[in-house]
Structure formats: C-alpha cells, structure tokens
Amino acid sequence: MKVITFPGQGTPVALNVFRSYLAEGSSAFRAVFRDSGRIGVTRTIEQRPADPVSIAACSFLLFDLYRRSRKNNAEELLFLGHSLGELGCLGAGNRLFGLSETMKIASLRNKLMINAAGGNKYELWAISAPRSQNLECELQPLLRVTDVNLANVNSRMQCVVTVPQGYTTDSKGTPQWAAELALQVPRCRIQRLENPYHIPFHNKNILQGIEEPLLDHMWQKLKSQGLHTKRELEHPIISNLNGKRITDVDKALESFAKSSCNVVNFVACCDTLNSLGVSKAVHIGPGEVIGKLMHRNCKLEKSQEWNTVEDITKELGDVQDSNSLE
Incomplete structure (x- = not known):
C-alpha cells in the first residue's frame, strides 16, 4: 500500500x-x-x-x-x-x-x-523542540493564558501556532510570549512563517x-x-x-x-x-x-x-x- x-x-x-x-x-x-x-x-x-x-x-x-x-x-x-x-x-x-x-x-x-478574521491580522509561528516527547502538551499552559492558538501538530516535537499581530517584541523582534516559552521548553526554537493573507489558520x-x-x-x-x-x-x-x-x-x-x-x-x-x-x-x-x-x-x-x-x-x-x- x-x-x-x-x-x-x-x-x-x-x-x-x-x-x-x-x-x-x-x-x-x-x-x-x-x-x-x-x-x-x-x-x-x-x-x-x-x-x-x-x-x-x-x-x-x-x-x-x-x-x-x-x-x-x-x-x-x-x-x-x-x-x-x-x-x-x-x-x-x-x-x-x-x-x-x-x-x-x-x-x-x-x-x-x-x-x-474581520479585518484583524494574524501571524503564523513554528515551534520546534528536539528534546520534547509531546510538545502539544507542553504548549497547553501558554495556550490557556495568551491569545496564542494551536494550528498544526506536525510532530511530537513541532507545532504551528497563530497569534494576533501586534504583540510586544524585544530588541530582536521576538514576541514576549515566545521569549517566555523558550525559557520553559528546553532548546525551543521559534520561527515566524509566511502568512501573506494574515489568516488565523485552524482557529476554531x-x-x-x-x-x-x-x-x-x-x-x-x-x-x-x-x-x-x-x-x-x-x-x-x-x-x-x-x-x-x-x-x-x-x-x-x-x-x-x-x-x-x-x-x-x-x-x-x-x-x-x-x-x-x-x-x-x-x-x-x-x-x-x-x-x-x-x-x-x-x-x-x-x-x-x-x-x-x-x-x-x-x-x-x-x-x-x-x-x-x-
């Protein structure tokens, strides 16, 4: 097959x-x-x-x-x-x-x-954590207290999220939620993805x-x-x-x-x-x-x-x- x-x-x-x-x-x-x-x-x-x-x-x-x-x-x-x-x-x-x-x-x-989306714009971010056994579960605290929403569970070590545009960023352009997540999840890598239509993908x-x-x-x-x-x-x-x-x-x-x-x-x-x-x-x-x-x-x-x-x-x-x- x-x-x-x-x-x-x-x-x-x-x-x-x-x-x-x-x-x-x-x-x-x-x-x-x-x-x-x-x-x-x-x-x-x-x-x-x-x-x-x-x-x-x-x-x-x-x-x-x-x-x-x-x-x-x-x-x-x-x-x-x-x-x-x-x-x-x-x-x-x-x-x-x-x-x-x-x-x-x-x-x-x-x-x-x-x-x-009603005129609102959204960003798309990939989150990878090579040491994670279940990244989706590790993201749950973040999902409960922020406007970050899960879009794709691509593997047990990689997920994609959508976030409303306009979050406060640091000097490197990293949103505050991403910086906090990187401290909680070992070797977490966060990367912005192209989203030309600013869609809140898979946000129910x-x-x-x-x-x-x-x-x-x-x-x-x-x-x-x-x-x-x-x-x-x-x-x-x-x-x-x-x-x-x-x-x-x-x-x-x-x-x-x-x-x-x-x-x-x-x-x-x-x-x-x-x-x-x-x-x-x-x-x-x-x-x-x-x-x-x-x-x-x-x-x-x-x-x-x-x-x-x-x-x-x-x-x-x-x-x-x-x-x-x-």
Whole structure:
C-alpha cells in the first residue's frame, strides 16, 4: 500500500521549479503543463505562486503527471493532505473535482478565512523542540493564558501556532510570549512563517463559521457534475481532523470542511499510516515540506519526492499521454 501526500497553503510554488516543468520537452510534461486548455492555469501559477489557488493547481497538475505512469496504475493507494492539501485528496486523488473546481474551492476557502478574521491580522509561528516527547502538551499552559492558538501538530516535537499581530517584541523582534516559552521548553526554537493573507489558520473560535458555506459549495460542485449521488471514494483519505481512515464521500467532504477550522492533527494521521503498515509514500509537490514531516513521523521503506523535473523523470517510466484527470 502506498500513500500519496499533498502540501498545504504554507508551501508556495517555487517559480524556478515550475518553469522547468514548462520547459521540459518530454511528451508527459507537454501534455500536462502545455495543454492549450491550461494556459490560464499556468499563467495564474506564475503570477501568484503563493496563492492557495496556485498551490492547489500545481499539486493537481503534478498528480496528473503521476497518474500517467503505467507502473503506478496498479498500486493500492490512499491519500493524505496537509490542511489545503486535503482538497487535493478529494479532487486530484479521488476525481470528485476537476482542476477548475479545485481552484475555485481553494479560492473560496481562502476568502472565507479572510472574511472570518474581520479585518484583524494574524501571524503564523513554528515551534520546534528536539528534546520534547509531546510538545502539544507542553504548549497547553501558554495556550490557556495568551491569545496564542494551536494550528498544526506536525510532530511530537513541532507545532504551528497563530497569534494576533501586534504583540510586544524585544530588541530582536521576538514576541514576549515566545521569549517566555523558550525559557520553559528546553532548546525551543521559534520561527515566524509566511502568512501573506494574515489568516488565523485552524482557529476554531474564529473560523468555525466557514464550515457550512465551504461544505455547501463543494456539494453544489458535485451536483453540477452529476456526482452528488456518489457514496464511496475511489481511494481512502486519512482525515486531518482526527487521523481516521475515510472511505465515504460525505465524510471526506465534511472532514475537509471541519479540518479547515480545527487543528490539523498530522501526528494522528501518521499514527494511522503506521498502524495500517503503509511502507511507501509519494510526496506530490510543490515543495518538500510534507516529505520531511513524514520522515519524522512514519516508518517508510520507500519515499519519493514528486517535485522537481529530476525527481519526476527518474520515476516516471513509460507514460500514457491520454490518461488525464480532466
């Protein structure tokens, strides 16, 4: 059994890498990235590489490329996305949404989160503690007495939090809460992450109102494609919400909507993969962030990056030019 992963909104498309896809002359790359019907998509990615629409679209295109390899078609697959990446599991992975629909859902989700913030701006910080056995638990005192909110539990030694912009900082630009945490947690490293839309990611107190409109929009998209009566997924998805394996379409849609406004429990997802005995993984780009997280959390015999031209051509083998996801 092999798991396919997709990255989240914090992994922008690297333009030098993306342009190498466009320049690659093999038939598979030409069919995916230079199709006349996708010119607008590739232009969007080049113009706005950090936009969630571009990240979702790039993942979709790269998985289209992956599916064209004959040697990959017979494998038993399941899917795991990180935050926005869970949309890739629904669209590219299970063909519930085409490329255009996937981009529209990514755009709506982003707009709903921005609107829910009500004009307030938030920062995103990664907290790493190599000596910790359970960093999430060590953060609980901080979460109880400050406006710091947990967003992602990426490993037992790394979490991501969102914080309202404007906290008092020291001479090095470190917020007071971060300085206090560094004194409490041995060898704690705190790093600000890019958050171009200043979103309070996975903060239930602020974002819970986006669940219903996002879920309703996805059902309407399924209905417009005649897929609203479909009950079983083609391939199981591991839910960001609780790490459970999902095989039902309705539960998969609900998982993505709920996990968009709740903490991403990536550790629970990886624990499930370990319990299922999953030994192989392909990490669909952009970027290599999810591959690194999986390396920390999972017992994998083989792990492949599907990101750079070199990574892909090494694994691609023979292709089927007609096997498009659209």
